[in-house]
Amino acid sequence: MALDRISLSRFRNHRDTRLDGSARFNLLVGENGAGKTNVLEALSLFAPGRGLRRAALADIPGQDGDGSFAISAELGGGVRLGTGVRPERPGRRIVQVNGAEAPAVRLGEWLSAGWLTPAMDRLFAEGAGARRRFLDRLVLAIEPAHARHAARLEGALRERGRLLAEPAEPDPQWLEAVDLQVAEAGAAVAQARARLVDRLGSALDTLPEAPFARPALAYHPGGPVEQHALLAALTEGRRRDRAAQRTLTGPHRDELAVTMAGKDQPAAECSTGEQKAMLIAITLAHAGLLDGARPSLLLLDEVAAHLDPLRRAALFERLREGRAQVWLTGTELTPFEAIAQEAAVWRVSEGTVERI
Numbered sequence: 001m002a003l004d005r006i007s008l009s010r011f012r013n014h015r016d017t018r019l020d021g022s023a024r025f026n027l028l029v030g031e032n033g034a035g036k037t038n039v040l041e042a043l044s045l046f047a048p049g050r051g052l053r054r055a056a057l058a059d060i061p062g063q064d065g066d067g068s069f070a071i072s073a074e075l076g077g078g079v080r081l082g083t084g085v086r087p088e089r090p091g092r093r094i095v096q097v098n099g100a101e102a103p104a105v106r107l108g109e110w111l112s113a114g115w116l117t118p119a120m121d122r123l124f125a126e127g128a129g130a131r132r133r134f135l136d137r138l139v140l141a142i143e144p145a146h147a148r149h150a151a152r153l154e155g156a157l158r159e160r161g162r163l164l165a166e167p168a169e170p171d172p173q174w175l176e177a178v179d180l181q182v183a184e185a186g187a188a189v190a191q192a193r194a195r196l197v198d199r200l201g202s203a204l205d206t207l208p209e210a211p212f213a214r215p216a217l218a219y220h221p222g223g224p225v226e227q228h229a230l231l232a233a234l235t236e237g238r239r240r241d242r243a244a245q246r247t248l249t250g251p252h253r254d255e256l257a258v259t260m261a262g263k264d265q266p267a268a269e270c271s272t273g274e275q276k277a278m279l280i281a282i283t284l285a286h287a288g289l290l291d292g293a294r295p296s297l298l299l300l301d302e303v304a305a306h307l308d309p310l311r312r313a314a315l316f317e318r319l320r321e322g323r324a325q326v327w328l329t330g331t332e333l334t335p336f337e338a339i340a341q342e343a344a345v346w347r348v349s350e351g352t353v354e355r356i
C-alpha cells in the first residue's frame with residue numbers, strides 16, 4: 001500500500017486536512033473549487049519534482065498564512081515522508097524522511113508517481129517544450145537521477161548562451177569546458193529519454209486498439225545522443241550558434257512525436273476525445289513500468305467524468321490490474337459507482353474533507 005495518514009497544513013485552501021484509512025482506490029468528490037486538485041498536487045509532491053502543477057513554491061502556502069506549508073504522509077512499513085517550507089525560509093523546500101532532512105531527489109527511492117490532469121489536455125497542441133517536460137517527468141519517475149542531469153544541462157546551456165551572446169569572441173577554453181558539460185549532461189538526458197520512449201512504446205504495442213486509442217511514440221532527438229558526437233556537433237556549430245545567438249543542436253531541441261496508431265494520424269490532429277484516450281493509454285502504460293520497484297501513486301484528475309461508460313469500465317479494469325494506489329477526483333460520485341464499494345471516499349468542500 002502506498003500513502004496513508006496524510007496531512008496537509010496551510011496547503012493552498014487546505015488549512016488542516018487529514019486523510020486517514022486510504023485504500024487502493026481513493027475518491028475525492030466535491031464541487032468546483034473545493035480543493036480536490038489541491039489534494040492531488042500535495043500527493044504529487046511526495047515524489048521528486050515540482051508536482052503536478054509545476055507550481056512555484058511561493059504559490060502553495062495558504063493565502064492568509066505566514067508563507068509556510070507542511071504536508072506529510074505515511075508509507076507502508078512505517079516510513080514517514082514530509083515536505084514543506086518554513087516561514088523563515090520561504091524559497092527553500094524541505095524534505096524529510098522519518099523526521100530527518102533529505103534531498104528532494106531521495107523521495108524517488110521511496111515512491112514514484114504518475115498523473116493525468118485536465119491541464120495536460122493541451123499537450124499535443126502546445127510547443128515541443130511541453131512534451132519534453134512531460135517526457136522528463138515520465139523518466140524522472142523511473143530514474144530519479146534524471147533530475148540532476150536535466151538541471152546540469154539547463155545550467156550549461158544557459159552558460160553557453162551567455163558566452164555566445166558576448167560581443168567579443170568567447171574564450172575558446174571556457175567554451176570548450178561548457179560544451180563538454182552540455183555534451184555530458186545532454187547525452188545522459190537524451191539517452192534516458194530514448195530508453196523511456198522505447199520501453200513505453202513496447203508496453204503500448206501490447207495494448208489493443210480499443211477502447212483507448214493506441215498511441216505510437218517516436219523520439220526525435222534534437223542532436224546526437226552520444227556524448228562524443230554531441231560534443232563534436234557543438235564544437236562544429238559554434239560559429240553558426242553564435243550567429244543565431246542560441247545553441248541549435250542538443251536535447252533541448254528534442255521532440256516527442258505521438259501519432260494515433262490505428263489511423264496513423266498525428267495526435268495534434270486527433271479529436272479531443274482521441275487525444276484524451278491516448279493520454280490515458282500513455283499514463284496507464286507508464287504506471288505499468290513503475291509497478292513493482294517501489295510503491296507508486298496514480299493521480300487521475302477529472303478523468304472518469306469525460307469517459308463514456310464503456311471506456312470508464314475499461315479504465316477501472318486496467319487500474320485494478322495495476323499495483324499503483326489510485327486517487328481519482330470528480331464533481332459527482334455517479335461515474336465511480338463501479339468502484340465506490342471498494343474505494344475510500346472523501347467529500348471535499350471549501351478546503352476540508354469528510355470521509356463518506
Ligand SMILES: Nc1ncnc2c1ncn2[C@@H]1O[C@H](COP(=O)(O)OP(=O)(O)OP(=O)(O)O)[C@@H](O)[C@H]1O
Nearest residue numbers: 012013032033034035036037038059060061062063
Ligand atoms: N495558495 C492558496 N491559498 C489559498 N487558496 C488557494 C491557493 N491556491 C489555490 N487556492 C484555491 O484553492 C481552491 C481549490 O482549488 P482546486 O483546484 O483544488 O479545486 P478543485 O476542487 O479541483 O476544483 P475543480 O472541480 O474546479 O477542478 C481554488 O478556489 C483556489 O483559488
Ligand SMILES: [Mg+2]
Nearest residue numbers: 036037038301
Ligand atoms: Mg480540480
